[in-house]
Amino acid sequence: MRPLPEGLVDVRQRLVRVMAQKWVNGTVLHYAFRGGPEPQRRAVRSAFQEWLDLGIGLRFQEVEEPGEAEVRIAFDQAGGSWSYLGRDVLGIGTQDPTMNLGWDLTDAYGRTTALHEIGHTMGLPHEHQNPFAGIVWDEQRVYEFFAGAPNNWSRETTHHNVLRKLGPDEVEGSVWDPDSVMQYAFPEGLIQEPERYRPGIEPPGGLSAKDREWVQTFYPALPDVLPALEPFRSTPLTLAPGEQADFEIVPGASRKLQIATFGDADTTLVLFEEVDGELRFLAGDDDGGEERNADVSAKLFRGRRYVVRVRLVWAGRSGDAAIMCW
Template identity: 70%
Template structure:
């Protein structure tokens, strides 16, 4: 595909809305909205191919490997059963390329795709497309929709370009994917990265400001330095030992927004246990069981925006190993929280 040839673009699925209580403070709301798409670090994301040519599947596998090679705390594993996969990948050539954003994939039916590729992934542009869609699943939005980017569009030309071939979008789709600015609650920092893998390619004439992009914007492809910094900060590598959480012993947590605490649980007896947090913080609490060396999701709860604590019950078996992970959204009135199981 030549540099000036029109290119198809990612057409991501709309966000799944959440209902937050009336009267919630703006700082608390911002953190919940910002962090709710992010996975608990240490999660193994399972993916399944809903058919597709072998070469296209291999291109997607390579893109997962490239993200993982950055040393992040997430892992990716291919599974044969779509019911075991958080990420289900289709290759419908008539449906464009898209993905749901972050943990929104968990709200999609177990037989439905959460990601689709609508063109050849074995080209340089296709490789970037595969990295781009996985970026969405990790929680990254489109970079050009950053509200701090300062992009001024020739809106008539934008609509004319994207409603034509090869995208064939409606005006609503064009607005949603290009012209709409993301709410400031949903972005981290303020710098725009035109080299990001999450940035579109744009032909000449669509951008009027910044002036350097009047003749078009062509990202270099692949993961930019800022992409790599973001994913390492959001999902840092799991280094060092994990402390053991003992039953009936509350452990105080002092975390900043987005930070996480992890605990190993070796239950002293086989029975049903309660696992929960205490304090006024908003958290997501997730329990994994280690099966053949891989953490598999067992139970979890998210209390964000609610006047309660995360709490769930699970039957734990003596001799098996479990990992409890607590990720903080908002530190609450006291700035402190605690975790315990009993």
């Protein structure tokens, strides 16, 4: 859980936690395979495409070199299936996988597995760890079940992936969706309460209606034309928590520019450079929970196109914020 300073108001703390692992909308996530047979790779590509077909603003692009990818996918059949959560992948060494897919992906269960792990990469947590689900576990039986194949998990891993409840300030809302692609299937005997789930939980597989609604809300389709961010001109950010504003910069001269937000607000600020028609990360800052504003600087070159994306996490007493470059 992200450490935050003492004294934050509850609503601010909750918003910072909820969005801690979420990407700025419009980010291009590059993924690369570390081995794996071609049928497995095709299944993963298909799962990425299924998320994309919802019309979201995130993009996924396959690259050959793992060192060029934020998302590195392994197929260790002894390692179970797992993924780091959202922006946590950025803290993983470039030679290490950020996702493992440990069993066959070519059937319906495998397809759901691939969608599930990509959901983690997008920032979605496990649905059964929602604190509002009210699940009471037979913990010993849970440990015994996940210690067996195909997961072969340690007690620590089982606790982290199943038994540990998320804090109320880490979830998107109070509604539990047992049909979610992020919800595990559980056999009879692992759940004690709610009583209706004592025989087990068997989600239908694939993306639920609420999965689609959530991802389209948080990563909406991007506009075709972006407003310009003009030097030395403050631009108001009239955003609600979780909303995002996007701007473009096409410098008239090559020079170092500073870009910053202003006001009593928490924001995530990211600068991209367009290279061969693709936006590549150049700089970023997240001031969530800190008593400062997001601020990045970089040398921008004449005639090139740059895109600035700023997501508002929380607006303070005035509710006002702004962005400027100089």
